[in-house]
Amino acid sequence: MAHAGIKTVILLSFVLAVGFLLIILSCALWANWLPLLVALTFVLAPLPNALSASCGGDEFSADYDGPGRSDIGRFITATIVVTGFAFPLVLAHSEVIRPGACVMSIAGGALVYGTILAYSATFKQEDSEFD
Amino acid sequence: MSLPRSNYDPRRVCLNPFPVLNIGKHRRTIGIYLAGGLFALANWTFLDAAILSAHAHPPYDEPQLPAPVHVGFTDWVPGICSLLGMLIINLIDKDRVRGEEGFGDSGAVWRARLILFIGFALMAGGLAGSVTVLVLKYVLEEYAEQYTYYGYANVSQNVALMLSTIVLWISQSVGSEYEYNLSI
Numbered sequence: 001m002a003h004a005g006i007k008t009v010i011l012l013s014f015v016l017a018v019g020f021l022l023i024i025l026s027c028a029l030w031a032n033w034l035p036l037l038v039a040l041t042f043v044l045a046p047l048p049n050a051l052s053a054s055c056g057g058d059e060f061s062a063d064y065d066g067p068g069r070s071d072i073g074r075f076i077t078a079t080i081v082v083t084g085f086a087f088p089l090v091l092a093h094s095e096v097i098r099p100g101a102c103v104m105s106i107a108g109g110a111l112v113y114g115t116i117l118a119y120s121a122t123f124k125q126e127d128s129e130f131d
Numbered sequence: 132m133s134l135p136r137s138n139y140d141p142r143r144v145c146l147n148p149f150p151v152l153n154i155g156k157h158r159r160t161i162g163i164y165l166a167g168g169l170f171a172l173a174n175w176t177f178l179d180a181a182i183l184s185a186h187a188h189p190p191y192d193e194p195q196l197p198a199p200v201h202v203g204f205t206d207w208v209p210g211i212c213s214l215l216g217m218l219i220i221n222l223i224d225k226d227r228v229r230g231e232e233g234f235g236d237s238g239a240v241w242r243a244r245l246i247l248f249i250g251f252a253l254m255a256g257g258l259a260g261s262v263t264v265l266v267l268k269y270v271l272e273e274y275a276e277q278y279t280y281y282g283y284a285n286v287s288q289n290v291a292l293m294l295s296t297i298v299l300w301i302s303q304s305v306g307s308e309y310e311y312n313l314s315i
Contacts (some may be wrong), residue, residue, distance in 0.1 A: 078163070078164040078168045078170075
């Protein structure tokens with residue numbers, strides 16, 4: 001899918017905007033800006049994978065340290081994603097934020113992260129056969 | 132006469148023709164993701180109890196009745212033990228523990244096994260300690276259900292940390308063989 005057209009870009013940016021809108025609404029409606037951390041969490045989520053992929057060097061130098069680098073990238077990514085879903089739940093459980101804000105920030109975070117995943121899956125580089 | 136290649140060998144009747152390599156690769160990735168998710172889930176379960184305890188308020192019908200118990204430092208100790216154990220277990224080179232490949236002397240294998248044992252002992256100690264805290268601090272005092280939740284969250288934190296370590300260990304030892312074949 002190298003030639004995913006401009007419609008995909010527009011659709012993805014629209015979904016991303018809806019996600020951020022939901023998160024900001026969940027903060028602004030109840031004047032409690034703690035759920036904004038969810039957006040930060042989900043934006044940070046693909047960072048460890050990207051770092052471990054781009055710092056890996058070529059395939060000859062990567063053989064010496066084995067697969068540990070991509071492992072820790074994946075581990076930290078999964079940790080951050082679960083953190084993004086768990087954080088509003090914990091806040092709502094201890095009655096810091098309302099349940100409505102919890103639901104809206106989780107939905108917005110899922111939209112943001114889904115957009116990032118879909119973007120990286122659609123516009124993946126051609127050398128994806130071996131990873 | 133040349134022998135047939137082993138994966139096409141017609142004498143092997145019970146051969147599973149399913150391609151193993153792809154599954155193994157994805158199993159490793161999925162296992163790592165699962166371990167990371169379990170790790171975060173464990174810590175958030177306990178942090179939920181801690182935040183809930185910090186925000187605990189008296190019931191609305193009896194406002195002068197304070198919360199009888201809070202999450203204190205003793206609740207944090209088993210989780211810290213489990214975290215240390217997980218760190219130690221994952222810092223050890225798996226090949227050294229197995230004692231193959233002629234790494235150094237045999238004393239290195241012995242030391243690696245000793246440190247691995249310390250790691251597993253820390254994890255088991257964390258699990259046992261969380262059960263101890265649950266029984267001694269919450270169950271025996273017969274608190275209400277919203278306070279014994281702190282103890283149950285502690286136990287589930289340690290169980291999930293142990294599961295995360297096990298999943299990480301299994302997925303790393305499954306995938307290494309495939310990576311080795313690929314690099315050759």
